[in-house]
Amino acid sequence: xxxxxxxxxxxxxxxxxxxxxxxxxxRENLHLTGTHVGCDTAQCGxxxxxxxxxxxxxxxxxxxQVSGARVTTIEGLAAxxxxxxxxxxxxxxxxxxxxxxxxxxxxxxxxxxCTHHPDASEAEIRELLEGNICRCTGYQNIxxxxxxxxxxxxxx
Amino acid sequence: xxxxxYERPASTAEAARLAGSGAKLLAGGQTLxxxxxxxxxxxxxxxxxxxxxELAGIRRDGQTVVIGAMTRHATVATNADVxxxxxxxxxxxxxxxxxxxxxxxxxxxxVANNDPAACYPSAVLALGASIETxxxxxxxxxxxxxxxxxxxAEDEIITAIRFPIPTRAAYVKFKQPAxxxxxxxxxxxxxxxxxxxxxxxxxxxxxxxxxxxxALAKVFTPEAVAGVSIDAGDTNGDIHGSAAYRANLVGVxxxxxxxxxxG
Numbered sequence: 001x002x003x004x005x006x007x008x009x010x011x012x013x014x015x016x017x018x019x020x021x022x023x024x025x026x027r028e029n030l031h032l033t034g035t036h037v038g039c040d041t042a043q044c045g046x047x048x049x050x051x052x053x054x055x056x057x058x059x060x061x062x063x064x065q066v067s068g069a070r071v072t073t074i075e076g077l078a079a080x081x082x083x084x085x086x087x088x089x090x091x092x093x094x095x096x097x098x099x100x101x102x103x104x105x106x107x108x109x110x111x112x113x114c115t116h117h118p119d120a121s122e123a124e125i126r127e128l129l130e131g132n133i134c135r136c137t138g139y140q141n142i143x144x145x146x147x148x149x150x151x152x153x154x155x156x
Numbered sequence: 157x158x159x160x161x162y163e164r165p166a167s168t169a170e171a172a173r174l175a176g177s178g179a180k181l182l183a184g185g186q187t188l189x190x191x192x193x194x195x196x197x198x199x200x201x202x203x204x205x206x207x208x209x210e211l212a213g214i215r216r217d218g219q220t221v222v223i224g225a226m227t228r229h230a231t232v233a234t235n236a237d238v239x240x241x242x243x244x245x246x247x248x249x250x251x252x253x254x255x256x257x258x259x260x261x262x263x264x265x266x267v268a269n270n271d272p273a274a275c276y277p278s279a280v281l282a283l284g285a286s287i288e289t290x291x292x293x294x295x296x297x298x299x300x301x302x303x304x305x306x307x308x309a310e311d312e313i314i315t316a317i318r319f320p321i322p323t324r325a326a327y328v329k330f331k332q333p334a335x336x337x338x339x340x341x342x343x344x345x346x347x348x349x350x351x352x353x354x355x356x357x358x359x360x361x362x363x364x365x366x367x368x369x370x371a372l373a374k375v376f377t378p379e380a381v382a383g384v385s386i387d388a389g390d391t392n393g394d395i396h397g398s399a400a401y402r403a404n405l406v407g408v409x410x411x412x413x414x415x416x417x418x419g
Contacts, residue, residue, distance in 0.1 A: 001162060018162035019192070020203070042190055045256060052257040054230070060189050061260060064162045065182070065204060109256070116255075130336065131254025 003067045007032065008076030016063055023058035032126055034074035034104045038133075043122045045132035048112075049073050055112035058132070074104035077111070087111050090149030092141075098136030106132045106142060114150045118152035122147065157192045161201035167208060168290045168313055174203040175311035181205060183226060183265030186257050211264070211315060214238060221245075222288075225264025225314040230255070232263060244284070244325035244417070248275050251329075253345075254338070264314040270361060271337075272303045277362040278343035278348070279319075279327060282354035286318040303360045321399050322347050326417035328409045329357070334398050339397055340405035343366075344413040346376055353410060358391040358402045365390075368410050376418070378411040 003014045014029055026032045026049065028133060035058060038046030041058035049058045050072040077085035084092070085109050097103040106129070113120060113128045120128060125146050126139065134142060163179065165171040175181055180199035182188055183206075191197050205211055211226035214235045220243050223232060232238055233250030252258055252266070252275050266276040268288065280287070280296045287294045299307050308314070309364045311312040312313045322345040329341030338357035345352050367384045374380065386403040391398035 019157045019159055021189075035248055040193070041184065042257065045254070047276055051259075055256050056259050057256045058258075060186060062162065062185065062189065062202075065185065065206065076406045112255070124406075127373060 001064060003063045005067065005071055006065065008073060009070045014063070018062070018064055020063045021059055022049070022061045022063045022071070024053075024064045027070070028056060032038045032073050032075050036101060036104060038101065038105075043133065044102065044105075045109060046102050046105040048108045048111055048129060048132065049132075050108055053115070055109050072108075074108060077107070085111070085113070086152035087145070087149035090145040090152060094145035094148055096142040096145030097134075097139065102132060102134045102136075106134065110142075110146045110149060113146065114153060118150070118154070124146060158195060158198045160192075160199055162204065163201060164204045164207040165354075168211070170184065170313060171203050172290055172311050172313055174201065175313070181268075181313065183266075183268070184228065184260040184262040186253065186261040187265070187269050187271065192193055198390075205313070206209065216241065220318045221321060222316050222318045222369050223263055224316050225267075226262050229253075229258035229261045229263070229266075233258065241321045242319055242325065244327050244343070244345070245279050245283070245319060245394075246323075248279050250326040252276070254368050263317060267317065268300075268306060268308060268314055270300055270304055270306050272359065272361050273332070273335075273337040273339075273341075273357040274362075275327065275329065275338060275341055275356060278341055278354040278356040280317060281364060282343035282345045282352045283319045283322060284345075284352055285320065287314055288316045288318060289314055297364075300362050307362070320347070324417045324419075326413045328413040328416055330405050330409055332357075340391075340402055342409035344372065344404065344410065344415045344417055346372070346417065351376065353366040353413075355406050355409075358406055360392065363390065363415070365406065365410075368406075372414065377417045378415065378418075380409045381407055381414060384410075 037047040038044035042057045047059040109132045179201040181203040182204045213224045229249045238246045325345040327343045329338040332339040341356040371380045386398040388403040388408045389401045391402035
């Protein structure tokens with residue numbers, strides 16, 4: 001079947017089997033391998049991308065379900081000259097990662113969190129990150145990064 | 157996943173026709189896709205309800221709030237009518253799963269699936285809601301018929317759920333630490349006519365508790381819960397907690413829910 005997606009600003013018309021997941025299209029058809037498959041059961045959040053302004057888990061959505069949508073992946077955050085998005089820069093500054101496997105999903109979830117909950121307290125940030133699991137850091141630096149990235153984004 | 161066909165009908169009638177000829181109805185897909193990936197189901201086709209615009213949306217209608225079946229959890233959680241009339245329902249919707257799941261998951265999908273640990277069925281039952289389908293209206297008391305089982309026919313489509321506005325209500329859950337589903341969740345609702353209380357996560361499906369309802373109808377205080385014995389015969393035991401542990405949690409969650417409802 002035919003599926004239309006605008007990914008990181010670029011329009012794609014794709015011929016896909018109906019049971020193709022969004023994450024498969026991103027990784028296998030479009031070679032955007034920054035979006036990871038961790039648990040593949042919609043628990044870990046490593047596959048988080050932003051679809052029409054909302055973070056979703058791309059391993060648990062059919063590409064067909066979101067046909068016509070605008071998708072932003074981790075590759076779509078940095079400026080064209082390579083300057084990191086304030087949230088990416090904050091994760092680097094705060095060392096909000098260790099092995100890095102969860103990071104792209106964590107950053108996408110953090111960006112979404114700041115869009116929809118710009119005044120979230122630290123406790124609320126922890127709750128809003130419930131759908132993203134990091135097995136290395138213990139979350140302390142991730143939460144610091146979200147707070148710093150939010151401040152930098154609002155200032156910018 | 158096994159292969160299937162995908163259709164996006166534009167009307168409820170067309171979706172019902174597809175369901176009648178073997179297609180599985182797809183709402184938000186937050187449960188269905190996971191089970192398809194595990195090959196627990198092998199439908200010939202999916203009929204995605206997301207293209208039927210009249211299935212989504214929220215409106216006030218007299219002393220009720222009517223929520224379309226395809227309304228996402230994130231929308232219910234932030235809707236002004238729900239927040240002002242039934243804040244307990246907005247609170248429940250805002251704590252289902254995680255925010256990514258809430259952006260996709262729908263009221264109708266959750267209620268039709270009737271997972272024994274899902275949050276929404278407890279609100280539907282405790283608020284005495286009516287489930288409106290493409291062919292009839294079903295009272296919540298007649299709708300939930302056990303684990304993953306409802307009064308819906310195979311090709312019947314929930315169009316909306318009509319929630320009466322309570323005097324006060326609250327939902328509290330104790331999360332299973334790994335899955336974050338409700339180990340036990342209690343929704344309590346006080347109306348002029350009495351109190352309704354529903355338990356999710358504790359048994360084979362959502363259920364009302366007559367003893368707690370009677371005690372709270374007399375005195376609506378957290379202390380009133382203390383005198384009610386919760387029979388472990390009503391609850392299930394598994395690797396995460398024994399039946400006695402869950403029965404105790406029912407009392408604890410009921411007490412907290414009443415305190416929360418009283419604000």
